[in-house]
Amino acid sequence: MTDRQRNMVMNALKMGGLFVTCGSGDEINIMNTSWGTVGRMWNRDVFVLPVRKKKYSHELISKYKSFVINIPTPDMMAALQKCSKISGHDVDKFKEFGFDPVPAKLVHSVGISQCAVQIECKVICTSEMRSSKLNATIARDMYVGREYHTLFFGEIVRSSFEKK
Ligand SMILES: Cc1cc2nc3c(=O)[nH]c(=O)nc-3n(C[C@H](O)[C@H](O)[C@H](O)COP(=O)(O)O)c2cc1C
Numbered sequence: 061m062t063d064r065q066r067n068m069v070m071n072a073l074k075m076g077g078l079f080v081t082c083g084s085g086d087e088i089n090i091m092n093t094s095w096g097t098v099g100r101m102w103n104r105d106v107f108v109l110p111v112r113k114k115k116y117s118h119e120l121i122s123k124y125k126s127f128v129i130n131i132p133t134p135d136m137m138a139a140l141q142k143c144s145k146i147s148g149h150d151v152d153k154f155k156e157f158g159f160d161p162v163p164a165k166l167v168h169s170v171g172i173s174q175c176a177v178q179i180e181c182k183v184i185c186t187s188e189m190r191s192s193k194l195n196a197t198i199a200r201d202m203y204v205g206r207e208y209h210t211l212f213f214g215e216i217v218r219s220s221f222e223k224k
Pocket of ligand 1: 080148
């Protein structure tokens with residue numbers, strides 16, 4: 061992954077967030093995230109994604125050991141905001157937003173066809189956050205319900221940075 065591509069991902073996180081898609085067949089979902097990071101681990105390009113355990117996305121990413129990072133286009137910002145208010149437990153968000161699921165090529169997940177870029181990630185490590193290891197201020201401010209994240213380390217195995 062080039063510096064420019066990494067900057068695109070990090071800027072999208074700061075500018076409103078990214079769509080994360082997961083699952084396969086009838087079991088597919090979209091969540092948004094503005095937390096995460098792109099880096100190098102174990103000689104691989106990796107996206108580290110934090111997901112809370114109650115989310116439908118947590119269930120699907122754990123099951124299929126894959127997810128796709130989708131960089132939204134500017135006209136998708138309303139969907140991005142709405143995406144955080146509804147759960148895939150209750151709603152098919154692809155239908156809700158009129159997005160077309162497209163099967164990933166190298167991982168067991170779908171992406172969003174309309175997004176500018178899809179980055180396919182294969183989960184190679186998971187790590188459970190523990191309050192005893194967390195800065196007390198962050199624990200107090202970010203985890204009121206004590207619902208800590210699972211960190212999914214996704215190896216970036218394919219990406220499409222072509223413009224649509
Ligand atoms: C700006 C923003 C960032 C979010 N980031 C995360 C995140 O990093 N991890 C997470 O589990 N939920 C995050 N959420 C909440 C999920 O996006 C939201 O609950 C999700 O779309 C619904 O989850 P589900 O469909 O998987 O059940 C965020 C919400 C907002 C508004």
